[in-house]
Each structure stands twice: as structure tokens, then as C-alpha cells.
Amino acid sequence: MIKARVTVTLKNGVLDPQGKAIEHALDGLGFGGIGSVRQGKVFDVEIDGADKAKAEADLNAMCEKLLANTVIENYSVTLT
Amino acid sequence: MKSAVVLLPGLNRDRDMIAALTKISGKAPVTVWQTDTEIPDVDLIAIPGGFSFGDYLRCGAIAARMPVLRAVAEKAAKGVQVVGVCNGFQILVEAGLLPGALMRNTSLKFVCREVKLEVTNANTAFTRNYSAGQIIRCPVAHHDGNYFADPETLASIEGEGQVVFRYAEGTNPNGSINDIAGIVNKAGNVLGLMPHPENLIEAAHGGNDGRALFESALGLPKAA
Numbered sequence: 001m002i003k004a005r006v007t008v009t010l011k012n013g014v015l016d017p018q019g020k021a022i023e024h025a026l027d028g029l030g031f032g033g034i035g036s037v038r039q040g041k042v043f044d045v046e047i048d049g050a051d052k053a054k055a056e057a058d059l060n061a062m063c064e065k066l067l068a069n070t071v072i073e074n075y076s077v078t079l080t
Numbered sequence: 081m082k083s084a085v086v087l088l089p090g091l092n093r094d095r096d097m098i099a100a101l102t103k104i105s106g107k108a109p110v111t112v113w114q115t116d117t118e119i120p121d122v123d124l125i126a127i128p129g130g131f132s133f134g135d136y137l138r139c140g141a142i143a144a145r146m147p148v149l150r151a152v153a154e155k156a157a158k159g160v161q162v163v164g165v166c167n168g169f170q171i172l173v174e175a176g177l178l179p180g181a182l183m184r185n186t187s188l189k190f191v192c193r194e195v196k197l198e199v200t201n202a203n204t205a206f207t208r209n210y211s212a213g214q215i216i217r218c219p220v221a222h223h224d225g226n227y228f229a230d231p232e233t234l235a236s237i238e239g240e241g242q243v244v245f246r247y248a249e250g251t252n253p254n255g256s257i258n259d260i261a262g263i264v265n266k267a268g269n270v271l272g273l274m275p276h277p278e279n280l281i282e283a284a285h286g287g288n289d290g291r292a293l294f295e296s297a298l299g300l301p302k303a304a
């Protein structure tokens with residue numbers, strides 16, 4: 001069993017109103033000095049088998065085809 | 081003129097779309113289900129609004145990967161006219177049939193109200209019964225209508241006249257770039273828009289500003 005974590009984040013320059021709202025809420029809780037907050041997504045994926053190279057290639061294909069919208073998002077794959 | 085309406089779990093404006101197309105074309109549209117791999121020969125395919133697959137992952141993302149969308153793409157490549165309204169627009173961009181992306185409204189709020197739209201290109205199959213620069217009324221109801229495209233894509237769609245509708249008179253409800261409300265593909269046969277023209281087609285709706293869009297797409301003459 002291979003375990004992986006896929007992280008999807010907004011590209012630089014793409015407005016993130018949710019991140020902004022979180023940033024303001026943190027500020028309201030008294031956490032000072034926050035430069036910015038960007039919201040993203042994390043997917044923990046389990047894949048049968050032991051072929052790590054294939055799993056990594058498959059995970060990248062999954063990101064391209066579904067997990068990320070590459071118009072607005074970047075992704076990274078980490079095998080854990 | 082024949083039309084088809086795409087059905088997916090979670091859409092909720094399908095009945096409105098079917099009623100509008102039936103009233104305007106005089107013929108009930110055929111319906112195609114998410115797992116259908118073929119769409120009958122029609123002149124217009126409509127993808128209605130709603131919340132397909134609960135908006136899971138991203139609005140329209142799952143729907144865009146269903147078999148019926150591959151069938152829509154095949155028809156679109158052959159020149160059949162396709163219109164996606166609201167979630168239908170989100171599905172078309174997720175399917176790659178239209179450029180850009182639709183993001184969360186800058187207000188972070190679901191917006192349900194009437195807006196003003198400017199018809200910025202009246203030379204498309206969907207807008208020929210409008211006049212260029214015409215301001216029309218149209219309802220919107222969405223949470224993720226904030227159109228975004230990278231600078232290169234934006235310059236391209238603006239330069240090619242692919243922006244068909246723009247929010248006018250300060251009524252942009254979602255923060256979309258350049259006030260974009262609706263765009264067509266390069267070939268001009270695929271239209272996506274966030275507002276709901278199918279909900280403003282007769283007096284009982286309080287107006288019929290949306291009717292000309294369907295009359296245009298169905299090749300019907302301009303209503304008096």
C-alpha cells in the first residue's frame with residue numbers, strides 16, 4: 001500500500017476571497033502580523049501495490065485530469 | 081428546431097430549461113442522462129443550472145468528467161450549438177470547452193437577484209436577435225460566478241470578440257474580471273453564461289429579455 005498526499009493551491013495572482021476572509025478573521029482573533037493567507041486543498045490517497053514510480057505518475061495524471069484545475073491551481077504530490 | 085437538455089444529478093434548473101425550450105421552439109427537448117454516450121441529432125444542446133454532484137471538489141468538476149460531456153464535446157466539435165447556464169457554464173469551463181475558470185464570488189455570498197447585462201457581441205449564433213450594446217435584464221443565482229482567466233487568455237477572448245455578455249451599470253454580482261457574464265468559444269458555437277435567460281422569457285416572469293437568446297440559437301425570427 002502506497003500512501004500519498006496531494007496538495008492543491010491557488011496560483012499566484014489568482015484572487016482568493018476565502019483566504020482573505022480567513023486572514024481578516026485571524027486578525028480579529030488578535031493574531032497580529034499576518035502577511036497573507038491562501039486557502040488550498042489536501043487529498044490523502046492510498047494506492048494498492050508497491051510501485052512508487054507508477055503511483056507518482058498516476059497521481060500526477062489524477063491532478064491534471066481532475067484533482068486540480070490547472071487554469072487556476074498548482075499541485076504537488078508527496079509519497080508518505 | 082430540435083433541442084436537447086443534459087441531465088445530471090444535482091441540477092435543479094432543468095425543468096425551467098425544458099419549459100423555456102418547449103415554449104420557444106414549440107417542441108419538447110429530448111433529455112440525455114449523465115451516462116449517455118450519444119446525443120441525438122439536435123440543433124441546440126442546453127446544460128442547465130444547479131449544483132451537479134453537490135459542487136464537490138469544484139463546481140462542475142465531476143460533471144465535466146461524465147460520459148455525456150464527452151458526447152457534448154463531440155457534438156460541439158461538429159458545430160452543434162451548446163449553451164451552458166450557471167452550473168452549465170461551470171461544467172463547460174471544467175470540461176475545457178470554454179476558456180478560463182469560475183471562482184467563488186468575491187463577496188463570498190450566494191447572490192440571487194436581477195442584474196443588467198450588456199450584449200457586447202450581437203454577431204453570434206446566440207445573440208443575433210439582440211443588438212450590439214443593448215442592455216437587458218436577467219436574473220442571477222450563484223455562489224461561484226467570478227469569471228477568471230490569465231492575462232493572455234483574457235486578451236485573446238477580448239480580442240476575438242468572445243465576450244458576449246457583460247454585467248452593466250454597476251451590477252456585477254460576483255467580481256468577475258472585466259465584468260464578464262458570458263463567453264463563447266473561438267468557433268462561436270458554445271456559449272456559457274452565469275445569468276439565467278430561461279427565467280425571463282414571458283410576461284409571467286416579469287419580462288422576456290432572455291427569450292431572444294433561445295430564439296437566436298434556434299434560428300427563429302426576432303419576436304415582435
